[in-house]
Amino acid sequence: MRELSGIYIIWLRDVKKFLRDRPRIIGSVAQPALFLFVLGTGLASSFQVFGSNGGKDFLYFMYPGIIAMTVLFTSFFSAMSIIWDREFGFLKEVLISPISRVSIVLGKNFGGSTIAIVQGSIILLFAPVLKVPITFLSVIKLLPVMFITAMAISSLGIALASRLKTMQGFQALTNFFLMPMFFLSGALFPLNNAPQWMIFMARINPLSFGVDAMRYVLTGDRTLQLFPFYVDIIVIVGIIIAMTLTGIFLFRKQE
Amino acid sequence: MESREKTNNNILEVKSLTRKFNGLTAVDGVSFNIREGEVFGFLGPNGAGKTTTINMICTLIKPTSGNAKLYGFDIVKERRRVRNCIGLVFQDPSLDDKLTAMENLYFHSRLYNVPRETINKRCGEVLKMVDLYDRRNDLVRNYSGGMKRRLEIARGLIHYPKLLFLDEPTIGLDPQTRNKIWDYIVQLKSKQKITIFLTTHYLEESEICDRIAIIDRGKIIALDTPSNLKKMAGSDSITVSSDNNRALIDFLKDNFNINIEYDEGNEIKFEVKDSSSFIPGFIKNCPVRILSISARHSTLNDVFLNLTGKDLRDSDASKRDRLRSGMRMRGRLRG
Numbered sequence A: 001m002r003e004l005s006g007i008y009i010i011w012l013r014d015v016k017k018f019l020r021d022r023p024r025i026i027g028s029v030a031q032p033a034l035f036l037f038v039l040g041t042g043l044a045s046s047f048q049v050f051g052s053n054g055g056k057d058f059l060y061f062m063y064p065g066i067i068a069m070t071v072l073f074t075s076f077f078s079a080m081s082i083i084w085d086r087e088f089g090f091l092k093e094v095l096i097s098p099i100s101r102v103s104i105v106l107g108k109n110f111g112g113s114t115i116a117i118v119q120g121s122i123i124l125l126f127a128p129v130l131k132v133p134i135t136f137l138s139v140i141k142l143l144p145v146m147f148i149t150a151m152a153i154s155s156l157g158i159a160l161a162s163r164l165k166t167m168q169g170f171q172a173l174t175n176f177f178l179m180p181m182f183f184l185s186g187a188l189f190p191l192n193n194a195p196q197w198m199i200f201m202a203r204i205n206p207l208s209f210g211v212d213a214m215r216y217v218l219t220g221d222r223t224l225q226l227f228p229f230y231v232d233i234i235v236i237v238g239i240i241i242a243m244t245l246t247g248i249f250l251f252r253k254q255e
Numbered sequence B: 001m002e003s004r005e006k007t008n009n010n011i012l013e014v015k016s017l018t019r020k021f022n023g024l025t026a027v028d029g030v031s032f033n034i035r036e037g038e039v040f041g042f043l044g045p046n047g048a049g050k051t052t053t054i055n056m057i058c059t060l061i062k063p064t065s066g067n068a069k070l071y072g073f074d075i076v077k078e079r080r081r082v083r084n085c086i087g088l089v090f091q092d093p094s095l096d097d098k099l100t101a102m103e104n105l106y107f108h109s110r111l112y113n114v115p116r117e118t119i120n121k122r123c124g125e126v127l128k129m130v131d132l133y134d135r136r137n138d139l140v141r142n143y144s145g146g147m148k149r150r151l152e153i154a155r156g157l158i159h160y161p162k163l164l165f166l167d168e169p170t171i172g173l174d175p176q177t178r179n180k181i182w183d184y185i186v187q188l189k190s191k192q193k194i195t196i197f198l199t200t201h202y203l204e205e206s207e208i209c210d211r212i213a214i215i216d217r218g219k220i221i222a223l224d225t226p227s228n229l230k231k232m233a234g235s236d237s238i239t240v241s242s243d244n245n246r247a248l249i250d251f252l253k254d255n256f257n258i259n260i261e262y263d264e265g266n267e268i269k270f271e272v273k274d275s276s277s278f279i280p281g282f283i284k285n286c287p288v289r290i291l292s293i294s295a296r297h298s299t300l301n302d303v304f305l306n307l308t309g310k311d312l313r314d315s316d317a318s319k320r321d322r323l324r325s326g327m328r329m330r331g332r333l334r335g
Ligand SMILES: Nc1ncnc2c1ncn2[C@@H]1O[C@H](COP(=O)(O)OP(=O)(O)OP(=O)(O)O)[C@@H](O)[C@H]1O
Pocket: B021, B024, B025, B026, B044, B045, B046, B047, B048, B049, B050, B051, B052, B053, B091, B201, B335
């Protein structure tokens, strides 16, 4: 009971702060919109590689990737708010409370994942404008996939943030870890014709599985897949378990 | 709340607690006990190891060696139970300033599993106590430094801790706010019967403590009640000037056995055990006309000076303090 109360309040704080942060909400819609409408539309018109009506295919390919991007970045950055909390001293307030480290990690994880699903779902509203065909059923299937992907990335982010002491460390992590992972995840461009090393990188990249799974449930198109759907789900759940345990371990191991 | 054994009225027993940071010994074999209901003070200059000691007792960092027991609970092995009994007001800011005061308190209450139906009542109580009730729905970022500090103290009390730690509760505040906070603390002690462990390097403040440990370079160098400590420093100093200092010196020598070398200055300084009983007799029998007389009671600073040969209020420390309080306001300093 006490632990649930703790998980709930840590979750609530993140969600409340998100809803209160207008610039963040606007940014979270504006950035994917920019990617889709400018980059996506632009690339679609010059890409003719996708068969007869290549233009349409490209947005069809990219759209799930952008939803995945939103989920990935949102959940990753939410986890990184731990570094802010440490910097501003608030983390100590949480750490001396009698709540277990398990609940701290889970509360943080649920908070980030909730925000990520909200943001990812906002992108769904662009579909009619972009004339990307999605069905109601695929949206229903997408939500749980978004959620576990967000959980996986959050737990990874939390484990990393538990060790990071400064904002500089976070920036370095974003530039040298998150961005390359994102580019090699298959979110922006198809990896089918990419060089072997790139496909290899994509296959060991934790982000790829979320992108892959989301694209599959939205398009139902097997030819775009790096892995079978069930492999995606198993790996994602595996990442959640492994990274949550790592995060809890790292939080327990105090100075 | 639960507690294990209670053989005596020590609620905290600290035994040769030590903490090293890569070669630097921040806390060096500190031992002391805190009794139920007392206000216990740690007085020491910057870097003495006050915060590090608190961090160890509050389970934020592990001791390198030594141990402490709070209500019989081991601070390393039974962290959860220890955390349950304590409230801590950190030296550095620890509020979420994007939440309102009420939300900060609510968050805390839920973490400490305060019963849902009493949360509002308790938040109201503590907010009224620190005079922030009217501002309870303001974002904390719009609070002044003193208001934030008061809110932190309020927050530390919500879950009715048995032992409240206050790490430099008045650092960086103006004298008026400082007094107010000290009033709250005195009130807490008398009305709520909370045991308080506080640290400070303001001498005046440490006088409200029942007992004080003077700490320097990680070691406790004295531990007693403020008045006993001052007795340790020995004497009060008296400064007199008269129309005939030579005669005055002879008078002091003959009557009080005080030996002073004569020099050309027009003031004479000497020390006595207790100035308040000395002065009336001295003035009554003095053969020369006294132009001025002043007495200075020994202070804890004298105790510190005696024990370490350093001044507690060295300018270096106060400069750092000022710098620190400036940073505190910006809320960026980490402990
Ligand atoms: N995390 C840390 N890493 C390295 N050294 C540390 C750490 N924390 C404290 N120290 C060192 O330990 C010593 C004691 O620091 P501490 O913060 O306990 O002093 P303090 O008595 O609280 O001083 P102040 O009055 O300035 O708050 C200092 O020399 C400090 O530099």
